[in-house]
Amino acid sequence: MSAPETSPRITVAEAGRYAGQRVEIPGWLYNLRRSGKIAFPLVRDGTGIIQGVAVKSQLPEELFETIKNLTQESSIVVTGKVRAEARAPGGYELDVEDLQVVSRVPEGDPYPITPKEHGIEFLMDHRHLWLRSRRQHAILRVRHEVIRAVRDYLDGHGYTLVDTPIFTPAACEGTTSLFEVSYFDDEKVYLTQSGQLYNEATAMAFGKVYCFGPTFRAERSKTRRHLTEFWMVEPEMAYATLEDVKQLAEELVCFVVGRVLENRRAELAVLERDVSKLEAIQAPFPRISYDQAVENLQRKGSEIAWGGDFGGADETLLSEDHDRPVMVDRYPTQVKAFYMQPDPERPEVALGVDVLAPEGYGEIIGGGQRIHDLDLLLKRIEEHGLPREAFNWYIDLRKFGAVPHGGFGMGIERVVAWLCGLEHVRETIAFPRMLYRTRP
Amino acid sequence: MSAPETSPRITVAEAGRYAGQRVEIPGWLYNLRRSGKIAFPLVRDGTGIIQGVAVKSQLPEELFETIKNLTQESSIVVTGKVRAEARAPGGYELDVEDLQVVSRVPEGDPYPITPKEHGIEFLMDHRHLWLRSRRQHAILRVRHEVIRAVRDYLDGHGYTLVDTPIFTPAACEGTTSLFEVSYFDDEKVYLTQSGQLYNEATAMAFGKVYCFGPTFRAERSKTRRHLTEFWMVEPEMAYATLEDVKQLAEELVCFVVGRVLENRRAELAVLERDVSKLEAIQAPFPRISYDQAVENLQRKGSEIAWGGDFGGADETLLSEDHDRPVMVDRYPTQVKAFYMQPDPERPEVALGVDVLAPEGYGEIIGGGQRIHDLDLLLKRIEEHGLPREAFNWYIDLRKFGAVPHGGFGMGIERVVAWLCGLEHVRETIAFPRMLYRTRP
Numbered sequence: 001m002s003a004p005e006t007s008p009r010i011t012v013a014e015a016g017r018y019a020g021q022r023v024e025i026p027g028w029l030y031n032l033r034r035s036g037k038i039a040f041p042l043v044r045d046g047t048g049i050i051q052g053v054a055v056k057s058q059l060p061e062e063l064f065e066t067i068k069n070l071t072q073e074s075s076i077v078v079t080g081k082v083r084a085e086a087r088a089p090g091g092y093e094l095d096v097e098d099l100q101v102v103s104r105v106p107e108g109d110p111y112p113i114t115p116k117e118h119g120i121e122f123l124m125d126h127r128h129l130w131l132r133s134r135r136q137h138a139i140l141r142v143r144h145e146v147i148r149a150v151r152d153y154l155d156g157h158g159y160t161l162v163d164t165p166i167f168t169p170a171a172c173e174g175t176t177s178l179f180e181v182s183y184f185d186d187e188k189v190y191l192t193q194s195g196q197l198y199n200e201a202t203a204m205a206f207g208k209v210y211c212f213g214p215t216f217r218a219e220r221s222k223t224r225r226h227l228t229e230f231w232m233v234e235p236e237m238a239y240a241t242l243e244d245v246k247q248l249a250e251e252l253v254c255f256v257v258g259r260v261l262e263n264r265r266a267e268l269a270v271l272e273r274d275v276s277k278l279e280a281i282q283a284p285f286p287r288i289s290y291d292q293a294v295e296n297l298q299r300k301g302s303e304i305a306w307g308g309d310f311g312g313a314d315e316t317l318l319s320e321d322h323d324r325p326v327m328v329d330r331y332p333t334q335v336k337a338f339y340m341q342p343d344p345e346r347p348e349v350a351l352g353v354d355v356l357a358p359e360g361y362g363e364i365i366g367g368g369q370r371i372h373d374l375d376l377l378l379k380r381i382e383e384h385g386l387p388r389e390a391f392n393w394y395i396d397l398r399k400f401g402a403v404p405h406g407g408f409g410m411g412i413e414r415v416v417a418w419l420c421g422l423e424h425v426r427e428t429i430a431f432p433r434m435l436y437r438t439r440p
Numbered sequence: 441m442s443a444p445e446t447s448p449r450i451t452v453a454e455a456g457r458y459a460g461q462r463v464e465i466p467g468w469l470y471n472l473r474r475s476g477k478i479a480f481p482l483v484r485d486g487t488g489i490i491q492g493v494a495v496k497s498q499l500p501e502e503l504f505e506t507i508k509n510l511t512q513e514s515s516i517v518v519t520g521k522v523r524a525e526a527r528a529p530g531g532y533e534l535d536v537e538d539l540q541v542v543s544r545v546p547e548g549d550p551y552p553i554t555p556k557e558h559g560i561e562f563l564m565d566h567r568h569l570w571l572r573s574r575r576q577h578a579i580l581r582v583r584h585e586v587i588r589a590v591r592d593y594l595d596g597h598g599y600t601l602v603d604t605p606i607f608t609p610a611a612c613e614g615t616t617s618l619f620e621v622s623y624f625d626d627e628k629v630y631l632t633q634s635g636q637l638y639n640e641a642t643a644m645a646f647g648k649v650y651c652f653g654p655t656f657r658a659e660r661s662k663t664r665r666h667l668t669e670f671w672m673v674e675p676e677m678a679y680a681t682l683e684d685v686k687q688l689a690e691e692l693v694c695f696v697v698g699r700v701l702e703n704r705r706a707e708l709a710v711l712e713r714d715v716s717k718l719e720a721i722q723a724p725f726p727r728i729s730y731d732q733a734v735e736n737l738q739r740k741g742s743e744i745a746w747g748g749d750f751g752g753a754d755e756t757l758l759s760e761d762h763d764r765p766v767m768v769d770r771y772p773t774q775v776k777a778f779y780m781q782p783d784p785e786r787p788e789v790a791l792g793v794d795v796l797a798p799e800g801y802g803e804i805i806g807g808g809q810r811i812h813d814l815d816l817l818l819k820r821i822e823e824h825g826l827p828r829e830a831f832n833w834y835i836d837l838r839k840f841g842a843v844p845h846g847g848f849g850m851g852i853e854r855v856v857a858w859l860c861g862l863e864h865v866r867e868t869i870a871f872p873r874m875l876y877r878t879r880p
Contacts, residue, residue, distance in 0.1 A: 011598070011647065013598075026678075026679040026843070027647075028644070028841045029841075045647050046600070046643075046645060046646040046647025046648065046678070047598065047647055073840045073841040074841055075841040075842060075843045102841075102842070102843050103812070103838075103841060103842040103843065105839065105840050105841060109839060111840050111841075126833075126836075128638075128641035128833045128834075128836060128837065129641075129836060129840060131602075131641065131642060131645040131646075132644065132645040136645075137645060137646070140600065140602055140646075141600060143601075144595075144600050144601045144602070147601060148591070148595060148601070151588070151591065155584075155588060158451070158453075158487065160486070160580065160581060160584055161583075161584040161587060161588070162571075162580055162584070162870045163654075163671065163869070163870065164870065164871065165669060165870075165871040165873055166606075166654050166656075166669055166873075167668070167669055167873045167878055168878075169878050169879050169880075179621050179622070179623075180621070180622050181619050181620070181621050181631070182619070182620050183619075183668075183878060184658070184660070184875060187878065189878050191621070198568075198870065198871060201568035201569075201571065201880075202571060202870060203486075204468070204572065205486060205571040205572040205576075205577060206486040206571075206577070206580075207451065207467075207485050207486025207487055208486065213653060213654060214603075214606050214653060214654070216606075218624070220624065228607070228623075229605060229606055229607055231603065238466075238486070239466040372543070392880075393566075393567075393568045393879070393880035394568075394880075396566075396568060396569060397568065398543075399545065399549060400513045400545050400551050400569060401468045401469075401513040401514055401515040401542075401543055401545060401551075402515060402542070402543040403466070403515045403542050403543065429603070430602045430603065430604065430605075430638070430642060431604065431605040431638060433605055433606075433607045435624055438607055438608075438609050438623060438627065438629050439609050439833070440609075440641075440833035
């Protein structure tokens with residue numbers, strides 16, 4: 001009673017197009033319920049999960065025994081008829097007619113991740129397998145959607161992708177958190193922390209640019225918001241001011257959230273994410289100054305004083321009054337990077353902006369307008385004790401056709417954590433790298 | 441006679457939509473021709489180049505003097521009326537009515553890259569400025585198109601983007617060409633050479649996946665095909681054979697070439713690329729075995745013997761008979777990586793395939809089917825003297841639901857070099873990193 005050779009091989013996601021037809025689905029056994037007379041193998045294939053229905057009285061005895069004794073994560077090719085079933089999660093079930101076992105997981109060495117609770121260290125040690133679980137799967141599909149939305153938005157708005165180098169000769173924001181690489185012949189290079197300085201060069205060539213790749217910070221932070229290796233998108237615009245930067249940030253965030261809501265509802269449901277929180281993300285975002293932010297924080301009991309940078313707790317306090325991201329601008333020049341353009345009317349604050357996600361997810365975007373005046377930049381490089389020689393090329397950008405310009409960096413893992421409603425960024429990337437985690 | 445405030449600020453690329461209207465274009469002076477009575481400033485803004493026409497008799501004397509004395513790469517905002525002009529490269533010119541100088545490059549410290557010929561080292565030292573030239577600009581826009589096409593193709597064909605880690609604890613293909621990074625507390629990690637091993641894990645979770653990021657090889661190669669830091673896209677499929685891998689490679693290459701021809705004709709023209717060579721890139725690609733390839737090479741005078749790997753000269757010889765990429769499969773197992781699936785009918789050859797670009801551009805794709813049998817993989821790991829402990833997670837993939845699977849890596853810089861017709865890959869990336877080049 002094997003299926004005719006003509007059964008098309010399909011994915012679970014395609015099942016709806018084959019209702020009433022016999023098909024073949026290659027995949028893995030996700031779970032199995034069974035009684036003496038019937039077995040329900042749940043088959044996953046990476047595009048979805050479908051329940052098979054195997055009835056003992058309708059199958060050869062040996063085949064039913066095989067199905068009944070399948071082990072979790074065994075690879076199988078299931079043949080059967082697709083049947084609409086309103087109660088099934090995907091809307092369809094498969095009446096099993098045949099099943100081939102490609103590779104059976106032995107009882108003696110079973111799949112290590114079972115439906116019971118496991119500790120986070122155990123799961124992280126088995127990350128290569130944990131990714132198969134429904135929840136991790138949903139997170140990484142949201143991540144893909146976020147990345148795709150970011151690229152679609154920028155590609156569709158005249159930005160040229162110009163990826164910046166990973167190996168950099170000098171530090172962008174201080175050397176203490178740099179990873180050092182042995183290059184050839186005892187040369188040392190560092191892993192990039194940001195493509196921004198290079199973006200400034202390419203923005204002068206292309207007008208609007210972005211880079212999008214991994215960045216690295218050797219911070220001894222063991223918080224739920226830090227990875228040593230994380231992905232960042234950094235758009236940069238020539239002939240732009242702080243206002244342009246804020247507008248781009250707002251539009252990009254709204255576009256990304258919209259796309260995830262449009263295409264990843266099922267995944268958000270798996271994650272039990274309250275989507276009403278995401279539906280509230282609409283322009284305009286509230287805009288407050290650093291001065292106002294400090295006042296608000298002090299009123300709420302924070303010990304912050306004017307001039308200090310916000311901690312994670314401060315960010316949470318600032319965002320709790322709003323149902324959408326908050327834009328905080330004009331930070332004290334002293335807490336910001338050397339390249340930040342000072343406010344011409346108030347040089348003690350810089351034309352920078354941070355975007356804080358709601359629900360306590362903290363900073364997802366940081367950026368602003370960069371110094372375009374040659375003399376001011378030279379002064380700042382000196383004040384910050386930076387090696388001028390290493391910045392000669394960056395200084396060139398102020399000698400040859402300088403214009404007001406700005407941009408920002410958006411951390412992908414933090415955006416994914418926020419959209420998915422996760423407590424820790426470690427689940428937002430396939431193989432997270434942290435202070436004490438470099439494997440698998 | 442300054443322009444009315446209502447002039448819209450536009451890009452050069454948008455000029456066609458504003459024919460007959462007064463507009464404002466922010467940009468940089470690319471070049472300037474002039475006589476006593478008329479000046480033709482060429483304005484670039486990253487989206488294109490437009491010629492301005494400034495007539496002395498129609499402008500205030502001071503303004504005409506300013507225009508006449510503009511220096512290369514000064515930043516300017518030009519106001520004027522857009523006029524259709526069939527002889528202009530973009531189809532439009534701008535009748536200048538006003539011009540503001542944002543930042544003037546002084547005569548005493550002029551823009552270093554002039555229309556005269558410069559040596560390659562000088563240009564590479566000034567890469568941050570060289571990117572503004574028409575030719576470099578065209579190359580990087582083709583690169584963007586290639587990257588976008590690759591992502592669109594894979595996103596549109598059911599592949600999930602799952603980026604793999606840059607920090608890896610173990611070597612994928614031998615340790616001699618690995619860059620070592622000082623992690624925390626004297627730990628050492630290495631920069632990834634390929635995401636493939638991780639892709640195999642994620643393919644078992646998602647069915648079809650890809651990673652797309654920078655990869656690193658510490659090779660002491662000073663050839664026109666090598667960078668120490670380069671970008672690679674690596675798709676991987678579960679339930680797939682060598683034939684599936686070949687088909688995907690062929691379809692992806694055709695799609696990418698088609699997109700570049702569709703959207704980047706102007707850039708190819710700047711590069712003086714013979715597009716007929718690219719129009720010939722159509723499926724099916726010729727497929728030959730390694731055995732046949734060796735025979736062909738010997739007949740052409742190469743000294744290669746069966747069992748050896750092809751050098752660059754061999755690849756050129758192999759591709760010269762064809763106007764499209766050649767797929768060479770079934771290489772000797774001994775020259776290929778430990779994870780390659782042997783041909784069941786002829787175990788001395790592996791189910792791997794390389795795709796060689798035409799016109800001597802060499803290998804652009806390498807991949808194949810991976811070993812899915814647990815015992816064989818264990819044997820290979822031992823034969824290759826690899827530390828089993830480091831591969832435990834990879835071995836797990838053969839214990840828990842192994843299926844035939846395969847994929848490939850495609851090097852972006854080599855594809856861009858081929859499509860643009862470049863002699864050296866160093867121009868295919870914004871800031872190339874090579875044996876003796878880590879700046880700017």
